[in-house]
Amino acid sequence: MARTIEINGRKYKFPEIDFNAVCDLADNGVDIMNPKTIIKKPIPAARAIVAWILDTDIETAGAEIQSHILSGGDLAPIFEAMNSEVEESGFFKSLLKREESAKLNLQDHKKKQKSVQENTEA
Numbered sequence: 001m002a003r004t005i006e007i008n009g010r011k012y013k014f015p016e017i018d019f020n021a022v023c024d025l026a027d028n029g030v031d032i033m034n035p036k037t038i039i040k041k042p043i044p045a046a047r048a049i050v051a052w053i054l055d056t057d058i059e060t061a062g063a064e065i066q067s068h069i070l071s072g073g074d075l076a077p078i079f080e081a082m083n084s085e086v087e088e089s090g091f092f093k094s095l096l097k098r099e100e101s102a103k104l105n106l107q108d109h110k111k112k113q114k115s116v117q118e119n120t121e122a
Contacts, residue, residue, distance in 0.1 A: 003081045003084065003085065005053060005078060005081050006077070007050065007053075007054075007064055007068050007073065008064060008068050008071065008073070012053050012054060014053060014082075015052065015053060016085070016089070017032070017085050017089035017092055022091070022092075022095075024052050025048055025049070025052055028048035028051060028052070028058055029041070029044055029045070029048055030048045030049060032082075032086055032092065033095065033099075038079070042075070046065060046078055046079070047061050047062045047065060048061070049078055049082055050064060050065055050078065053078075
């Protein structure tokens with residue numbers, strides 16, 4: 001479902017979160033694989049997200065956000081749309097699934113190592 005976001009009275013289509021989006025956002029300090037980056041620094045995160053949505057540099061995005069806020073706009077819809085898009089992104093879901101699988105495999109490997117170590121010590 002394509003979302004739109006309104007900034008300064010102009011509507012923008014919220015881009016799909018794919019591999020390039022993950023990289024572009026990370027280049028600007030937003031690691032969507034680690035939401036704490038957004039929570040710890042919401043203002044720079046908003047600027048990076050808006051730069052990505054507008055397909056522009058962070059300085060231009062910052063000016064747009066400033067104008068948006070000064071005219072009574074809110075950043076919350078930007079974060080809400082981002083969260084929804086992340087939740088619905090096939091690419092992101094696939095990454096999470098693989099990450100969870102890798103964690104489970106690592107945990108299983110550690111359990112096996114511990115069992116072998118306990119058996120050799122006994």
